[in-house]
Amino acid sequence: MSVELMVWDEPVPISRDQARATYLAVKRGDPVEGDVPDVAKELPGEVTLYPGHVLVTMDLDTMDESSAQVFTAARAHGLVCYDPQRDLVHNVAPLGVYQGMQLHTGDGMVVHDPDLGLIRDVLATLSPQNPFVALVSFGHHFIQVSPGYELEYKEGTMVRAVVPDLAEVQQAFHEYATGERGFLTRHSWAQA
Structure with a gap:
């Protein structure tokens, strides 16, 4: 095939x-x-x-x-x-602010410097066949999500929050990729 x-x-x-x-x-x-x-x-x-x-x-x-x-x-x-x-x-664009950022999916896709539209669209593919999506700035921090919209964020300490819907996940990933951190104050986080 x-x-x-x-x-x-x-x-x-x-x-x-x-x-x-x-x-x-x-x-x-x-x-x-x-x-x-x-x-x-x-x-x-x-x-x-x-x-x-x-x-x-x-x-x-x-x-x-x-x-x-x-x-x-x-x-x-x-x-x-x-x-x-x-x-x-x-x-080709628009890109996030972290040069070398990587997008990883549970179904095996790895993209270096993903565009913001791709990040949004990939999040809509979460399923048993694609059990996670992660944006990683290696050596610094990352954000990832699994079905059920459980977000995990790590910058030093790993924290976890459950968000209500895909739109919230997409907004959090967009903010992460563009260097904003509004998602950290908008949700209730607990240490993982």
Whole structure:
């Protein structure tokens, strides 16, 4: 079994709906021959060229490692990357304030310097198949959440709070990523 990612240029950040529509429209077209873009030379797996788009096909067994390479290469070239399996779009910007911040999910995705829209969208995928989402600034602090909306935050001491809904989780992660700390005063925290 194989999985796909598609990369292309967009002048501004796009939504998951826009990325999905672009992916489906491109896949209805025919692949092209010709000069291979620089980004395609850096991508793992099988590369198929479409006008203005590069489709990467990978083995399911190596999806997590290969996807991380594709996300990194796309960002380095200023390209959008769409993941149709997870229905997630990786935009170039806007980013959080912590350079090198990592997004980790319980289903194996790791993204360095994730854009804020991706962080929001990933949180909506919490499920038994994706049992946690974490944003980590290694050596400094992190925030993570599990289904049931149990937040954990660590900067020195680990604290834990249960929040009422996904919107609160998304707001807390957004504040964390942008260097705000309103989530710490808005919720009741207990030492973990």
